[in-house]
Amino acid sequence: MRFFLNGRPIDFDGDPQTPLLWVIRDFAELTGTKYGCGVALCGACTVHVDGEPTRCCVLPVESITGRQITTIEGLSKDRSHPVQKAWIEKDVPQCGYCQSGMIMAAAALLKQHPKPTDAQIDDAMTNLCRCATYHRIREAIHAAANG
Amino acid sequence: MRQPTGDISERSAAAHGTAAHGATSRRGFLKGAAIAAGALLVPVSLARDVLAAEETSYEITDWIRLEPNGRTIIGLSQCEVGQGVYTGLPQVVADELEADWATVSVSFVTGRDAYRISAANEETQQFVGASMSVTQFHQRLRIAGAQAREALVQAAAARFKVRATQCEARAGRVIHLPTGRSIAYGALAADAAKLPLNPNPQLKAQSERRLIGQNLKRLDTPAKVDGSAIFGIDVRVSDMLFGAVRMAPTQTGKVIAVRNEAEILARPGVKAVVTAPFWPLPAPTTVIVVADSYWTAKRAADALVVEWDAGIAATLDSGKIMEQRLAALDTDKAVVATQIGEAEAMLAAAGSKMIEARYHTPYLVHATMEPVVATAHVRDGEIEVWGPIQGQDMVRKTLGKHFNMAPEKVIVHTTFLGGSFGRKYVPDFVLHAAVASNAVGRPVKVIRSREDDIRHGYYRPCASARFRATLGDDGYPTALHARVVGESLYAMIKPKAMEAAGGWDETMLDAIYNLAYAVPNLTVDNVNVKQPIPVSFMRSVGSTSAVFFLESFVNELADAANVDPYLYRRHMLAQDPRALAVLDRVVDGSGWRKPAPAGIHRGLAFNLYTGRGGAFKTYVAQVAEVELVKGRIAVRRVFCAVDTGNVINPGLVKANIEGGIGFALTNTLKSEVTFANGGAEQSNFHDYPLLSLAEMPRIEVALLDSDRPPQGCGEVALAPVAPAVAHAVYRATKVRLRAMPFSQGLT
Secondary structure: OEEEEOOEEEEOOOOOOOEHHHHHHHHOOOOOOOOOOOOOOOOOOEEEEOOEEEEHHHOEHHHHOOOEEEOHHHHOOOOOOHHHHHHHHOOOOOOOOOHHHHHHHHHHHHHHOOOOOHHHHHHHOOOOOOOOOHHHHHHHHHHHHHO | OOOOHHHHHHHHHOOOOOOOOOOOOHHHHHOOOOOOOOOOOOOOOOOHHHHHOOOOOEEEEOOEEEOOOOOEEEEEOOOOOOOOHHHHHHHHHHHHHOOOHHHEEEEEOOOOHHHOEOOOOOOOEOEOOOOOHHHHHHHHHHHHHHHHHHHHHHHHHHHHOOOHHHEEEEOOEEEEOOOOEEEEHHHHHHHHOOOOOOOOOOOOOHHHOOOOOOOOOOOOHHHHHOOOOOEHHHOOOOOOEEEEEEEOOOOOOEEEEEOOHHHHHOOOOEEEEEEEEOOOOOOEEEEEEEEOOHHHHHHHHHHOOEEEEOOOOOOOOHHHHHHHHHHHHOOOOOEEEEEEOOHHHHHHHHHHHOEEEEEEEOEEOOOOOOOOEEEEEEEOOEEEEEEOOOEHHHHHHHHHHHOOOOHHHEEEEEOEOOOOOOHHHOOHHHHHHHHHHHHHOOOEEEEOOHHHHHHOOOEEOOEEEEEEEEEOOOOOEEEEEEEEEEOOHHHHHOHHHHHHOOOOOOOOOOOOOOOOOOOOEEEEEEEEOOOOOOEOOOOOOOHHHHHHHHHHHHHHHHHHHOOOHHHHHHHHOOOOHHHHHHHHHHHHHHOOOOOOOOOOEEEEEEEEEOOOOOOOOEEEEEEEEEEEEOOEEEEEEEEEEEEOOOOOOHHHHHHHHHHHHHHHHHHHHOOOEOEEOOEEOOOOOOOOOOOOHHHOOEEEEEEOOOOOOOOOOOOOOOOOHHHHHHHHHHHHHOOOOOEOOHHHOOO
16 A cells, blocks of 8 residues: 655555554654544544544554555644644643644644634643643634734 | 752663664773663653654663764653653753754663662662652753763863863763864763763763753654654564454453454464463463464454353442541541550540541542553563553563563563553563463554453542541631541552551552641541552652541531631741742632632632652642533633642643643543452443543642652642532532542432
């Protein structure tokens, strides 16, 4: 199975049912994408599949053959994506574990709604953060939109 | 506070090590020190760009290494769980060192006495807990920074051939004041490393501080927005295998046999099937499948057919536990913690004038976003571990005991922690990785599934309370009897100390045994309702129950007296100006005296958070604004006033307060672990839900100016949340919410 990870072709010959998360983490060795729940509830594993925000802990790798996957490592080369810049500006992360998924979800939201309302942020940002950095996430999304 | 100078003077005598990553310690080298296992280990918690630049460095103190190229490496002994020590503690060192903050990078350090602390006369150890990182290390780090600064000034004076008094350190350079000549710290590092340290260095005056008090940005943020921060789950070492666990369905279950072991071992990629204990009990409770990938191991673990002995907890049931708690509320065998005057006799005589209320809180689980995970390599005579570790010496002690090795033979690498809240102090997950590695002779990373992380936690204990009071003619309590019952944390964690203290548990009676309010007749007692459920510390520990009980009851008394709850507290705290100041601030900041916006209802609560063993005093007052949307509680705004002493970094303190309030709202509105048929009934975020972004209120934090040394701040914001929300709901509906979570009470 071949897919494209941050533009690079990946040929995976293991169990085709392996969730994309573990192929990214253990086979392609990009560990920015996290395991949190294994059932697509928490969003720590959010990546973009052909630009769409997707929770990849339940996504069999065989289902993404030929598709373009973007992870946090591929969002920008130098933390220059507007969302990353806003995250740094607002000092959003605490423990930081959920933040790759949060940033990927926020980047997708801003692509769909360049100036999102609070209600649109509420609807799109359903990832979980145990440190409860939520209100800074909201502020940072607005800052990125207005940046 | 422990004096740090003892640790530092020990340094010169101890065989302390060169850095294991090859950055030669000049000081250590000159003293002929052996490479000590566990000293200044590879800082896997560093961002990669920092790691890549490793080169020769010179150790000036236990906390400071300088590179000739100008980089300032500051040691961090306290793990970064999100609380901000990665920035706040180096900020203290750098301020006294007079370092150029732009040159600072942080390296996790371990294995020396300088890095060890003690909570409430407990064993001295390296760990994070009890909101003590700043209170215990603040002075120690200031001294280290000042010692290094003085050594650098001396080295510069020798180089200039002038008196040291003519030289001044400023932002990473030493300047010869009469001539204006200057030398960078990096160029002085080799010389400074050879100089003896002044045991009593001159600390800066408050007016000379350049970094302490500044809202510096977090140093760990860049690595946390580009995916490069290494958490426990991200560790990769050469030749590593992966482990997945299958744990007993009941709390005390044991493995009798794996029925299909041969079939599992025959699966491609599977290397071993190993049984392991669940710390601290020795019995095998867990089966670990080791394989060449995590997914292979996980699928095999799910396919295991295990015969379990249900163990002594087979009939464990939350309904029965509640019956036991209710019985304990009215027992005559409670252990008295505080007795002032004749409260019980006065209450017995009060008849129908006695006010009584009963409250309940459930078991909770930490549910860190990163489940517990560790990597271990057990070799001949030593063990190396990597992971999100909150108690480095706890891991050394536990593995040393299990594998019959000296604790210093256990090499501990600490990564960033993907949340902990107390959970990753418990060494069970590191033991799992070590047992798996020992079985296969290779490094193994064992990842606990979310399901087993929740079903086999070390839970925040449940509690119930009975509060009784009589009020005088002025409406204020003349007698108060507070009783809290539940599974005692200290009875499990430190039974001897609890017995020595008379058999009561400080955590169960937090803020009650040492009541801040003036009440002339006071009895405080507790009952340990023993259960076979593992319990441990969880952020804010007992206060998340005890302060809910206490502050809810104070609000009920204020209502009975028909006095504003702010003025009611003010009256009973009149002897403590700091308490009054936070109350006044929260009232001013929240607009308490003005009418609330339409549909909004306000509640207020206070907490004097004193830390474990009364280690510090942080004052907190909160006003919660609540709206009821179709009977559902929506918290719209929380205003929090805090006096946490002198603030090192206001942004970090505010982040702790904001996050603490969000964490507490999850507890208040949603969380409950229940038990049936011996096991926990919850298993993932569908039945143990967390607060969502949409539910997060607006939070405003006011930090009060203070001339006190820094006090604890990581845990202080949680406890007032539930009573403030409960009182807001009461004022809206006249319904008293006396049991958490409140999702149980408003339908």
